[in-house]
Amino acid sequence: MKTFKKTMLGAACAMALSAGSQAALAEDTIKVGILHSLSGTMAISETTLKDTMLMLIDEQNAKGGLLGKKLEAVVVDPASNWPLFAEKARELVSKEKVDAVFGCWTSVSRKSVLPVFEETNSLLFYPVQYEGEESSKNVFYTGAAPNQQAVPAVDYLMNQGVERWVLAGTDYVYPRTTNKILEAYLKAKGVAPEDIMVNYTPFGHSDWQSIVSDIKKFGSTGKKTAVVSTINGDANVPFYKELGSQGVAASDIPVVAFSVGEEELSGIDTGPLVGHLAAWNYFMSVDSEANDEFIEAWQKHVKNEDRVTNDPMEAHYLGFNMWVEAVKKAGTTDPTAVQESIIGVAVPNLTGGYATMMPNHHITKPVLIGEIQDDGQFEVVWNTSGTVAGDAWSDYLEGSKDLISDWRAPLSCGNYNVKTAKCSGQNF
């Protein structure tokens, strides 16, 4: 018993000490929270983003830090578990007292942490493309909204003469909402309902035989057909493999994907996929000086010359740089001050242009369409001439087309209805 007491005492001392040293550290560093899954299903995508953030923070520190202080990264692991995201977010904000959080992947995780950030009035930078229909005072959406990815991709295919559409997606909120927007958009453009086929599959679906065969049949009526894919994560590999083995070539039925990037392709033999498309706001193959530097720095950071870069990484790059600029502008890391100062901040992006934070907390981005090459890279075949501003509320959906979001005073509202001239009062 005596020894037990001694150990307890020792432990208590150690804890007090470490808490003390943490407090001491906290005074001369600015803490940045990183909320990405390092284990579980989503680790496949999110680990890379954690490394990207660490690299950006290192680089900023090498440049002398921020406001004369060093940046300190606080990494937590929400383990692909949605409720745990909220718990870990609270830990970052309340216990670690971070000044901004970069993280989340999938809308479910974002919706789960949203109340935490709104309650504690802290900042989240969300780096992945999403379905829109949300604008929170505390969240900055640095990934693409549907009008920065899905709609331009469909426009491109229409110009290529596509008349029949397969909207294939995984069964959850992002594909369902995106497809709803696309269906409304296609019908507005005069596509007949029988020329649209919608198909949903469960997460991680692995047997695509009959679906691919159905797509083949759907595309055999003589009208040019394309597949718009919001299939997520692991289900993509067997889907593309099945396309390859059933001989569906991109020149017959092209597939344009919104969730397949360089990282996902690095796990597939891309030979049979050459010519299928993806729409993003950044590709690793883009020829620009900023991009070359970024790739070099990244490969040096992870000590691997084969590692690829992708779109959500650029989103973090933009979000982080915007936050840094906003903090410099405000002269403080106080979330309320940063929320005000970040609107209108413009930073160079990796494709040779500028990204600006809009009053609706979305950013401006160029839209690029790329074709898969056999080395696992994308070749840009089309791009918008300038950048497109992200639209929080889709113009093609009933109930959201009258809404706008503007977080500047005096409006300060995420969902202002221009018809009734009212803010619904909801925070998101």
Added chain:
Amino acid sequence: MMTFSIRHIFRYLLSCLFLVSVLISSPVMAADDSQSLQEVSQLLIDGDFDEKSRALSRLAETSHPRTSEILQLLSDSQLYYHKKEKQLYIITEYDKGKVAKDLAGNEQVITKKRDYKKVTLNNKMRGVINRIKAELGLNADNPQQREAAVRDLLKDITPDTVTTLKARFFIEESKKVREMINIALAINDLKSSDDVLLSNAIEQLDGSLEQESRSALMTFVSTTESPQLKKQAQIVLKGIEDKVQYYGWLETFYFGLSLGSVLVLAGIGLAITFGVMGVINMAHGELIMIGAYTTYVIQLLMPDHIEWSILVAIPAAFVVSGLVGIGIERGVIRFLYGRPLETLLATFGISLILQQAVRSVFSPLNRSVETPDWMSGLIQINPVFSLTLSRLYIILFCLIVFVALLLVLKKTALGLQVRAVSQNRAMARAMGIRSNRVDALTFGLGSGVAGIAGVALSQLTNVGPNMGQAYIIDSFMVVVFGGVGNLWGTLVAGLSLGVANKVLEPWAGAVLAKVLMLIFIILFIQKRPRGLFPQRGRAAEG
């Protein structure tokens, strides 16, 4: 009819004349050739995609001798250009120190990879390339190639194609190719306004399964004004559609079988560990994953012999997964016999440990396992029905594994001991069987078979840390439905669940089909708790 063929002969003669004139003037052409090649390569280097397509079409129009070679290089993506020299190079291996050859055949060594850039294609260009290839393919020596070429030309029949096809028809020897050309000409004739021609064309298309025939007939039915022809076309179309439907059912059945064989492969290892030994092994999926990763490692070890890597991977995966299985049995499970709840929790923990271990060793990203050439591709039985080769191999493989396992359990000493221990442990021990050793070996056998399943699955799906989770529920489903402790039950259950799933999928959708299957199994288990083929005898009662 007579005038028709005379016109053809006349056309044919004309094209022969043209050919002769080209041959005569060939020395003059040679200088032009290199010049046009020069122009084309400039366009390929500097032009945008439209200019590149035009360059290729021009190359084909001038019937340049190197057309097919250049097209092949482009579609194999072996055509590069030097960024500064602005010259085309052929590079078969794009790496530092490898050779780059220019079009004249001069070689140079690549000193810097970034100096060279690939000539990129887009889908439109690939379309142009395929079209030119098809036109060139009409004169191929191999009749199958010629047939494929005509089939490619069906997609877009222009007056030019009709002329070439008619010319080809008169010198064509293969009956199949002539048949295909007739279909092409009939599709073209459907656009005419001559009733006799139309009627003949419809007759010609009777029974043709090409999708172009179907869509041409469909457009004809909806646009024609003659009720008689419309009726004729409708009858023909109905006949074709019945055939298509029949093949559709065959296809669904094949898909069902192949899904079923995947289920059997995933479940059959579990049929041994869970079915025979009664261990609820939640780490079964991870043993499959280990098998798949073994395939990946084997391919890393023998990069020059990918085609044989799968054959090497099968025994290797069996050994690796088997050893891991024996390790799990000796280290954890043997302390927990008779306590199913604890076994379940402990093996679930092991599955998480194995997943995270793989994540740490191989990275959380998916790994790419290559499919050997002999496993990719498909057997085209007719335009609406084809068998994918990889699936066919997996069905065969599943049956082989099943038979082998059955033989091991029925014909070997180990099999006898396994059955004895599973039927009555105390009695078997009294007879001198070392039940500990048998337990370990049985578990190892089941795990090894799971590893083999991993090799097969690596050809179909992701190889990543999470792949095991996708199969664990399916495996239990198959084993419980088939009847615990019965291999035949697993086979029948797997295949019938696969077929039922595929029959349901078209009208219920993938999500609902899966839900319906699970509800069905729950109801079935309520009615017959011991599955399709219950184990009989006294041991089963206990």
